[in-house]
Amino acid sequence: MQQVETIDELREARRQLTGRVGLVATMGALHAGHLSLVEQARAENDAVLATIFINPTQFGPGEDFDSYPRDLQGDLEKFRQADVDLVFMPARALMYPPGYQSYITVEEVTQRLEGERRPGHFRGVATIVAKLFNLACPDVAYFGQKDAQQVAVIRRMAADLNFPLEIVVCPTLRELDGLAMSSRNVYLNDHERAAAACLFRALRAAGDQYEQGRRDPAVLQETLLDILSSEALVEIEYAEVVDPRTFQPLQALYDNPLLLVLAVRIGRTRLIDNALLPWSLNARDGLTATLGEISANSL
Ligand code: AMP
Numbered sequence: 001m002q003q004v005e006t007i008d009e010l011r012e013a014r015r016q017l018t019g020r021v022g023l024v025a026t027m028g029a030l031h032a033g034h035l036s037l038v039e040q041a042r043a044e045n046d047a048v049l050a051t052i053f054i055n056p057t058q059f060g061p062g063e064d065f066d067s068y069p070r071d072l073q074g075d076l077e078k079f080r081q082a083d084v085d086l087v088f089m090p091a092r093a094l095m096y097p098p099g100y101q102s103y104i105t106v107e108e109v110t111q112r113l114e115g116e117r118r119p120g121h122f123r124g125v126a127t128i129v130a131k132l133f134n135l136a137c138p139d140v141a142y143f144g145q146k147d148a149q150q151v152a153v154i155r156r157m158a159a160d161l162n163f164p165l166e167i168v169v170c171p172t173l174r175e176l177d178g179l180a181m182s183s184r185n186v187y188l189n190d191h192e193r194a195a196a197a198c199l200f201r202a203l204r205a206a207g208d209q210y211e212q213g214r215r216d217p218a219v220l221q222e223t224l225l226d227i228l229s230s231e232a233l234v235e236i237e238y239a240e241v242v243d244p245r246t247f248q249p250l251q252a253l254y255d256n257p258l259l260l261v262l263a264v265r266i267g268r269t270r271l272i273d274n275a276l277l278p279w280s281l282n283a284r285d286g287l288t289a290t291l292g293e294i295s296a297n298s299l
Pocket of ligand 1: 026027036172
């Protein structure tokens with residue numbers, strides 16, 4: 001596995017990669033969710049290029065940029081074992097040198113939910129992902145459904161700005177109790193970790209109702225809110241039933257796939273999760289579709 005830190009080194013190493021190249025962009029503190037993206041990239045490409053960069057422009061003031069978990073040596077070992085070919089791990093000053101002033105704004109799809117609670121977040125995400133696309137020149141880039149709105153933003157940006165690549169969305173990897181894997185889960189103490197399982201319980205319960213024929217978004221939202229609010233440690237930011245293409249809330253009865261989206265705070269930790277309905281759309285083996293395919297067909 002080759003490790004590079006400068007843009008010249010990256011361009012040279014990228015030129016040496018032959019065939020179809022898959023990109024997995026991360027902020028490090030790797031867990032099995034990240035590695036599932038690498039695994040899929042490995043299976044579908046001739047070479048895998050991974051990046052580790054904690055992108056300061058996607059963190060707002062008062063967010064956890066300074067305390068975000070860092071484990072560079074551990075991450076490199078995990079990428080090595082996952083058979084990554086090339087790792088790019090630039091310093092902050094390389095990506096945003098003095099005088100830097102160019103940012104990408106994606107409009108409608110960033111305006112609600114995460115975009116509303118984290119002003120500037122998606123501007124930072126779209127900007128760094130565009131830079132990484134330009135630097136890594138991948139044929140295909142892999143992203144997790146865990147960050148569903150991020151996927152929609154990146155898809156929109158890639159289509160609008162004519163990036164010549166494919167975007168693949170991979171299913172959310174979960175702990176045994178259903179908690180979505182996240183680098184931020186290490187912030188949770190034991191009580192908080194136990195309470196965090198309610199996000200998946202809420203998604204599952206609303207999913208079960210849907211499977212039993214309760215298709216009214218208001219009923220599904222009520223179920224989400226009931227379960228989340230039964231945990232004293234959980235402070236709800238939002239729990240909504242939205243259109244997976246636009247992230248607009250659904251009020252009326254709806255026959256197409258739905259997306260349940262949640263954001264909560266537990267202590268000082270902010271957690272997000274989501275599920276597509278029908279539930280089978282979340283399946284690991286992608287029985288019918290994933291969020292990516294739904295969005296791709298619709299945008
Ligand atoms: P991050 O390091 O948090 O920026 O995540 C890097 C990539 O891994 C993003 O595309 C995430 O959506 C994806 N990812 C994060 N957590 C998971 C998970 N539990 N399952 C699958 N993919 C994930």
